[in-house]
Amino acid sequence: MATDYYTVLGVGRDASQDQIKKAFRRLARELHPDVNPDPKTQERFKEINAAYEVLSDPQKKQVYDLGGDPLSQAGGAGGAGGFGAGFGNFSDIMDAFFGASSQRGPRSRTRRGQDAMIRLDVELEEAAFGTTKEIQVDTAIVCTTCTGEGAAPGTSAQTCDMCRGRGEVSQVTRSFLGQVMTSRPCPQCQGFGTVVPTPCPECAGDGRIRSRRTLTVKIPAGVDNGTRIQLAGEGEVGPGGGPAGDLYVEIHELPHSVFQRRGDDLHCTVTIPMTAASLGTKCPLETLDGLEEIDIRPGTQSGQSIPLHQRGVTHLRGGGRGDLIVHVEVLTPSKLDPEQEELLRRIAKLRGEERPTGQFQPGQQGLFSRLKDAFNGR
Numbered sequence: 088m089a090t091d092y093y094t095v096l097g098v099g100r101d102a103s104q105d106q107i108k109k110a111f112r113r114l115a116r117e118l119h120p121d122v123n124p125d126p127k128t129q130e131r132f133k134e135i136n137a138a139y140e141v142l143s144d145p146q147k148k149q150v151y152d153l154g155g156d157p158l159s160q161a162g163g164a165g166g167a168g169g170f171g172a173g174f175g176n177f178s179d180i181m182d183a184f185f186g187a188s189s190q191r192g193p194r195s196r197t198r199r200g201q202d203a204m205i206r207l208d209v210e211l212e213e214a215a216f217g218t219t220k221e222i223q224v225d226t227a228i229v230c231t232t233c234t235g236e237g238a239a240p241g242t243s244a245q246t247c248d249m250c251r252g253r254g255e256v257s258q259v260t261r262s263f264l265g266q267v268m269t270s271r272p273c274p275q276c277q278g279f280g281t282v283v284p285t286p287c288p289e290c291a292g293d294g295r296i297r298s299r300r301t302l303t304v305k306i307p308a309g310v311d312n313g314t315r316i317q318l319a320g321e322g323e324v325g326p327g328g329g330p331a332g333d334l335y336v337e338i339h340e341l342p343h344s345v346f347q348r349r350g351d352d353l354h355c356t357v358t359i360p361m362t363a364a365s366l367g368t369k370c371p372l373e374t375l376d377g378l379e380e381i382d383i384r385p386g387t388q389s390g391q392s393i394p395l396h397q398r399g400v401t402h403l404r405g406g407g408r409g410d411l412i413v414h415v416e417v418l419t420p421s422k423l424d425p426e427q428e429e430l431l432r433r434i435a436k437l438r439g440e441e442r443p444t445g446q447f448q449p450g451q452q453g454l455f456s457r458l459k460d461a462f463n464g465r
């Protein structure tokens with residue numbers, strides 16, 4: 088079996104013990120046979136157990152890193168057994184399901200609130216230079232009636248009489264192994280250790296209420312489609328008036344009528360008549376920085392581009408800006424009247440272009456060679 092244990096757990100070879108443990112727990116939750124009885128999944132579950140057994144043990148990990156198979160040396164504990172393989176894993180599996188075993192006693196009624204995300208439309212100009220926007224968010228805030236306690240005004244939470252505030256109840260059962268004591272969360276108080284006899288009428292005991300808030304968001308210069316701005320503590324307040332989660336504002340940049348953005352550069356196309364391309368001209372262009380004159384040099388070819396440095400979008404990190412690139416398209420004159428045709432024929436004659444042969448090159452040479460290079464990894 089040439090399975091790579093690092094790949095099985097989806098961690099790098101330099102992963103810390105903590106990262107290995109976290110990866111294992113996440114997978115164990117997902118692939119446990121009780122959750123997922125599919126035979127293929129069970130095979131995967133055995134694999135992650137074997138991988139974790141090795142990588143969580145510094146000695147076995149060292150043997151494995153040096154190219155050995157610590158499981159076959161240790162008497163074939165891997166492969167076949169699954170659960171039986173490493174009882175050392177068992178507490179970690181339990182942890183994965185029931186949370187850290189060190190967490191004893193009543194659990195708190197307050198929990199951290201969820202993160203939230205909101206999409207925000209911005210214009211190109213706003214993305215380029217940054218702005219400040221007001222947004223409205225529907226969110227949960229601390230209940231003003233009970234200040235998050237969950238109890239109706241004038242009342243308070245009381246110690247649970249079933250578990251006497253411990254949050255869990257114990258039970259002794261006889262089994263063939265002898266007496267076994269098991270603990271489980273108190274069914275009367277759901278493990279909180281307290282009960283709220285009269286819940287707050289405003290929030291029904293949840294400690295928080297829905298509300299609409301207006302927030303002012305600072306949009307930094309250089310944001311792009313999909314950029315997320317984190318507003319710490321502006322998400323939902325948690326149950327029991329717990330600390331608020333974070334709010335993420337995701338930027339959605341609206342298309343611009345003239346400019347197309349690629350990275351921090353802006354692109355646009357200007358179409359000019361053949362005569363102007365040949366003689367040169369100046370074209371007014373409304374850029375993000377105001378009106379500018381684009382200098383079309385005499386003899387400009389179709390497809391040529393004119394860069395305007397530092398006229399693009401501000402770089403989000405570090406100073407400076409992208410460029411504005413104006414692509415030139417030359418219009419060939421058509422529908423000539425007799426006089427125009429006569430003039431053009433004269434020009435052609437003067438330039439010796441009456442019977443041009445044209446210049447041929449291999450088709451799409453540039454593109455093909457670039458593709459070939461990409462395939463060859465060059």
Ligand SMILES: [Zn+2]
Nearest residue numbers: 230233287290
């Ligand atoms: Zn309340």
Ligand SMILES: [Zn+2]
Nearest residue numbers: 247250273276
């Ligand atoms: Zn209780």
